[in-house]
Amino acid sequence: MYGEGKVRRAPNYPRIVPCAIYAPGRNISQIAIKVDNVPGALAEVASKMTKHGINILSGLLMAEPGGEHGIIVLFLDFTNSSITVGDLVEELRSLPMVRNADMVVRQVGHMAIDGTTYLTTFLGDRVVVLDVMDMGAMFNWLIDTFGTGGRAILFDMGLRAGARAAKKLKEDYGLSGRELVETFLALHVAAGWFDYEITRYDEAERTFTIKLFENFECLSLRGHQPRDRPTSVLVKGVLTGIFRAAYGSDLVVDETLCIAKGDDYCEFSVKRESS
Secondary structure, eight states: OOOSSOBOOOOOOOOOOTTEEEOTTSOEEEEEEEEESSTTHHHHHHHHHHHTTOEEEEEEEEEOTTOSEEEEEEEEEOTTOSSOHHHHHHHHHTSTTEEEEEEOOEEETTEEEOOSOSOEEETTEEEOOOOHHHHHHHHHHHHHHHTHHHHHHHHHHHHHHHHHHHHHHHHHHOOOHHHHHHHHHHHHHHTTSOEEEEEEEETTTTEEEEEEESOTTTGGGTTTSOOSSOOOHHHHHHHHHHHHHHHOTTEEEEEEEOGGGTOSSEEEEEEEOOO
């Protein structure tokens, strides 16, 4: 990951967050199981689903290294099974590795909604899931309403967010330089912001070029509302904050290509500010 030269994109396996399932005519439920954090716990739970012909649709396995317990949350399709959710829960509770099991689903019409919690965390920080098109509508309104002032607000928001992220990566994980930058980029791929490819990374000259694919900030404009200039202002600010934290406050970031203009990807050039 941190070798010399270019860094290519990773394989793309979209993550479907198991928040809700819409399935008219299907018997969908969700259970949460507290298990011992030991090898074989998941297999033991899954064997019960196999035994009763229950299809596991999606789920989460959450455990910390060295922790005593883990949580398994599963959306299950009982349509072709003869067992009830309540009876399955009782069977799971009897397993030696299981500490507790509960049905947690919220049923609203034909929709089964995650009923475990309202809290979502990412490396210990609380996060929320927002619709990309909704966010694009908010960003675009800000720019269309206030023009250059709106762009300045978005850039400064991003700059502050990038500086905060860099501070956390430095203080909590001891990162600096390229390791800090690439960790930030990889974490934001995992968080759904974009995918990336580094095409130039010259630490000696302080010049860098990064391609962002499916950049969330510009997606709402791609293909049906093209702009005559790059529109990724928030992300530009974030990258500025990250690179300045890694290599110095004299760095500036320019967006040279943008999917909102019809380009295949957003491209950012980072270099020293001209004197």
